[in-house]
Amino acid sequence: MSELESITTNRAFGGVQGVxxxxxxxxxxxxxxxxxxxxxxxxxxxxVLWYLSGLTCTHANVTDKGEYRRACADAGIIFIAPDTSPRxxxxxxxxxxxxxxxxxxxxDATEEPWAxxxxxxxxxxxxxxxxxxxxxxxxxxxxxxxxxxxxGHGALxxxxxxxxxxKSISAFAPIVSPLDCPWGExxxxxxxxxxxxxxxxxxxxxxxxxxxARVPELLVDQGDADxxxxxxxxxxxxxxxxxxxxxxxxxxxxxxxxxxxYFVSTFMADHVRWHAQRLV
Amino acid sequence: MSELESITTNRAFGGVQGVxxxxxxxxxxxxxxxxxxxxxxxxxxxxVLWYLSGLTCTHANVTDKGEYRRACADAGIIFIAPDTSPRxxxxxxxxxxxxxxxxxxxxDATEEPWAxxxxxxxxxxxxxxxxxxxxxxxxxxxxxxxxxxxxGHGALxxxxxxxxxxKSISAFAPIVSPLDCPWGExxxxxxxxxxxxxxxxxxxxxxxxxxxARVPELLVDQGDADxxxxxxxxxxxxxxxxxxxxxxxxxxxxxxxxxxxYFVSTFMADHVRWHAQRLV
Numbered sequence: 050m051s052e053l054e055s056i057t058t059n060r061a062f063g064g065v066q067g068v069x070x071x072x073x074x075x076x077x078x079x080x081x082x083x084x085x086x087x088x089x090x091x092x093x094x095x096x097v098l099w100y101l102s103g104l105t106c107t108h109a110n111v112t113d114k115g116e117y118r119r120a121c122a123d124a125g126i127i128f129i130a131p132d133t134s135p136r137x138x139x140x141x142x143x144x145x146x147x148x149x150x151x152x153x154x155x156x157d158a159t160e161e162p163w164a165x166x167x168x169x170x171x172x173x174x175x176x177x178x179x180x181x182x183x184x185x186x187x188x189x190x191x192x193x194x195x196x197x198x199x200x201g202h203g204a205l206x207x208x209x210x211x212x213x214x215x216k217s218i219s220a221f222a223p224i225v226s227p228l229d230c231p232w233g234e235x236x237x238x239x240x241x242x243x244x245x246x247x248x249x250x251x252x253x254x255x256x257x258x259x260x261x262a263r264v265p266e267l268l269v270d271q272g273d274a275d276x277x278x279x280x281x282x283x284x285x286x287x288x289x290x291x292x293x294x295x296x297x298x299x300x301x302x303x304x305x306x307x308x309x310x311y312f313v314s315t316f317m318a319d320h321v322r323w324h325a326q327r328l329v
Numbered sequence: 330m331s332e333l334e335s336i337t338t339n340r341a342f343g344g345v346q347g348v349x350x351x352x353x354x355x356x357x358x359x360x361x362x363x364x365x366x367x368x369x370x371x372x373x374x375x376x377v378l379w380y381l382s383g384l385t386c387t388h389a390n391v392t393d394k395g396e397y398r399r400a401c402a403d404a405g406i407i408f409i410a411p412d413t414s415p416r417x418x419x420x421x422x423x424x425x426x427x428x429x430x431x432x433x434x435x436x437d438a439t440e441e442p443w444a445x446x447x448x449x450x451x452x453x454x455x456x457x458x459x460x461x462x463x464x465x466x467x468x469x470x471x472x473x474x475x476x477x478x479x480x481g482h483g484a485l486x487x488x489x490x491x492x493x494x495x496k497s498i499s500a501f502a503p504i505v506s507p508l509d510c511p512w513g514e515x516x517x518x519x520x521x522x523x524x525x526x527x528x529x530x531x532x533x534x535x536x537x538x539x540x541x542a543r544v545p546e547l548l549v550d551q552g553d554a555d556x557x558x559x560x561x562x563x564x565x566x567x568x569x570x571x572x573x574x575x576x577x578x579x580x581x582x583x584x585x586x587x588x589x590x591y592f593v594s595t596f597m598a599d600h601v602r603w604h605a606q607r608l609v
Contacts, residue, residue, distance in 0.1 A: 059587055059589055059591040059592075060552070060554065060585040060586045060587065060591065060592070060595075061591035061592070061594070061595050062594075062595050063595075066591055113393055113394050113590075114393050114394065116396050116399070116594075118594070118595075119396070119598070272340070274340065305340040306340045307339055307340065309339055310393075311339040311340065311341035311346055312339075312340070312341075314341070314342075314398070315340075315341050315342050315343075315398075318399070
């Protein structure tokens with residue numbers, strides 16, 4: 050277990066908002082993440098809500114703009130926000146905003162030059178949960194997961210691949226099918242290679258469902274003024290996949306909302322409460 | 330009246346969070362500010378809460394991190410966040426974080442090289458309210474004012490100098506007496522000159538009260554782990570001034586809270602509701 054370094058801790062909404070760093074074995078880099086721990090009795094443990102961020106983001110975007118702390122404090126839920134990729138001078142990168150650092154897509158890359166560090170699936174699924182379990186007052190039998198855009202893709206795919214682990218899965222404006230949108234084709238093609246697209250299917254929420262992954266229900270909010278809605282996000286594909294599989298999808302098209310944190314923060318408390326009903 | 334340029338507008342919490350720019354006559358520069366307008370019936374007007382920001386801030390800090398939109402949407406209050414100084418290449422500046430651009434201290438400077446542009450008192454008291462009244466669905470008979478740190482100083486002094494205009498005045502960790510702290514001595518000395526400190530008294534909440542300014546009540550929240558508490562903020566001076574003047578000050582020392590937006594956002598909804606009780 051790598052050593053956990055506390056970068057900042059601030060009292061907020063009765064609890065503590067911390068930012069931490071550790072040396073990741075999965076990515077081979079230092080990784081930074083934030084954790085909000087509500088006020089609680091010493092010795093007790095709290096359920097966990099994971100939040101995976103979107104393209105270009107670090108842990109800081111949702112920590113600054115997500116407006117989750119009041120709802121988490123009210124519900125007694127720990128909120129964890131990881132980074133979206135490995136970073137640093139020795140790490141491969143790309144000039145585009147939608148590939149390379151800040152755009153890890155929650156996959157374990159197999160293609161060069163990405164394979165050595167871009168192992169965000171292993172980091173989020175395995176390494177970081179073990180660190181969280183060891184270092185924070187969490188009840189790991191009560192975990193939920195959510196995320197925004199690329200992070201919504203991450204939440205849906207990680208949730209579907211680990212259905213027993215997560216009692217609740219939601220997303221804000223998720224990329225529901227990387228197999229069927231330009232962001233996904235670029236990222237999965239780059240990180241996994243284009244030779245055998247069947248390998249992409251474990252990184253596609255709709256394909257996972259078509260291939261048999263089952264959860265009882267999903268909650269998705271999507272702004273209808275989102276500039277990426279038609280070309281990249283395509284929530285109707287998730288609706289069709291859930292309909293065919295008998296998964297109870299609550300898909301809410303929110304009138305006038307775009308892709309920004311103004312959208313995410315507006316519906317954040319709803320999502321926290323929805324998870325809390327299933328976790329607390 | 331200068332022309333109002335809309336920089337961004339985003340749907341948030343049922344309303345519209347906008348960022349706007351105009352050419353200020355007071356400062357002789359372009360000035361940027363943000364306005365949140367809750368959902369409301371066309372043709373109706375809403376009360377206004379002014380929020381003045383602290384050292385180093387622009388409109389963006391509270392707009393991103395202040396967590397005011399839900400409370401303002403619930404209460405039906407318009408929230409206005411101006412910048413903290415004139416900015417730009419032709420504007421005097423200083424390398425320090427607590428003087429020059431980003432540190433206007435809500436004064437009309439009389440000393441060179443600040444006098445030509447650093448006219449934040451006139452900008453906040455006169456020019457911007459006229460623009461807001463002309464361009465937004467505001468009821469200017471129902472205004473409240475608040476702010477953080479240097480902006481708490483701004484809210485208290487502007488509120489006390491214009492007691493008839495503001496029905497409610499609050500502050501987060503305000504500088505209560507620039508006459509009696511290093512930040513204030515540096516700023517007022519630099520902007521107003523050191524020859525006659527009696528000119529500083531209209532920019533000092535405690536001095537204004539001692540000199541006869543009266544309001545029925547004030548609300549101040551202050552973190553007791555604030556690194557600036559003892560040397561710069563000194564809320565006990567405001568308590569003494571209010572006690573002597575018969576002003577009903579609610580001064581809440583919040584245990585464990587520091588000077589950051591984690592503190593401000595934690596108590597923002599309380600302040601919005603407190604203002605709403607006096608405005609709506």
